[in-house]
Amino acid sequence: GDSVTQMEGPVTLSEEAFLTINCTYTATGYPSLFWYVQYPGEGLQLLLKATKADDKGSNKGFEATYRKETTSFHLEKGSVQVSDSAVYFCALSDLGGSQGNLIFGKGTKLSVKP
Amino acid sequence: EPEVTQTPSHQVTQMGQEVILRCVPISNHLYFYWYRQILGQKVEFLVSFYNNEISEKSEIFDDQFSVERPDGSNFTLKIRSTKLEDSAMYFCASSVRQRGNTIYFGEGSWLTVV
Numbered sequence: 688g689d690s691v692t693q694m695e696g697p698v699t700l701s702e703e704a705f706l707t708i709n710c711t712y713t714a715t716g717y718p719s720l721f722w723y724v725q726y727p728g729e730g731l732q733l734l735l736k737a738t739k740a741d742d743k744g745s746n747k748g749f750e751a752t753y754r755k756e757t758t759s760f761h762l763e764k765g766s767v768q769v770s771d772s773a774v775y776f777c778a779l780s781d782l783g784g785s786q787g788n789l790i791f792g793k794g795t796k797l798s799v800k801p
Numbered sequence: 802e803p804e805v806t807q808t809p810s811h812q813v814t815q816m817g818q819e820v821i822l823r824c825v826p827i828s829n830h831l832y833f834y835w836y837r838q839i840l841g842q843k844v845e846f847l848v849s850f851y852n853n854e855i856s857e858k859s860e861i862f863d864d865q866f867s868v869e870r871p872d873g874s875n876f877t878l879k880i881r882s883t884k885l886e887d888s889a890m891y892f893c894a895s896s897v898r899q900r901g902n903t904i905y906f907g908e909g910s911w912l913t914v915v
Contacts, residue, residue: 729908730908732906733905780904787837788834788849788857790846791843793843794844
């Protein structure tokens with residue numbers, strides 16, 4: 688079945704460092720891909736999305752490009768801030784399969800130190 | 802910006818008791834969902850609901866669980882005879898369409914079964 692694999696955390700970075708969180712997927716259909724963020728004590732918030740191959744989603748300085756050839760959707764940010772400390776979830780929604788719901792990765796906890 | 806709202810934010814219940822978690826989805830959305838996140842684990846799909854009936858459910862969503870849209874705005878998750886392993890954050894979510902559409906989450910209801 689469909690699945691999402693994220694790099695294991697936790698990830699600890701200094702402020703202004705470059706961030707990459709790897710995400711790869713398997714899907715039977717043509718998935719849309721998402722990054723959700725969960726700040727401490729809060730719910731899930733959509734960070735960015737891409738609905739087809741080569742699309743780039745971006746928001747708040749974060750970017751991710753939908754790479755069909757490598758089945759990847761890696762999250763990047765050029766300069767992280769303390770306020771980016773959160774858990775980041777990669778997810779897919781499969782258009783071609785029977786599921787319209789989201790399938791999540793395990794989440795990657797990011798801690799940014801001043 | 803419209804948002805999904807959930808109540809209660811936190812509930813403590815004794816094992817064996819029934820719990821009802823409530824949600825108000827975004828008003829023009831047609832698909833409603835419940836997800837669950839056990840502490841430290843992956844966010845898991847429970848059920849999706851459309852046109853007053855369940856459209857999909859996971860293997861987690863057994864006879865202990867039920868969902869209902871009792872009026873035009875609320876969407877509820879009932880957990881009968883709660884068990885310790887039901888302790889989790891329960892997220893309600895909604896979307897305009899099911900396939901490939903952005904799913905918006907509430908802030909979650911944290912259920913603790915003691």
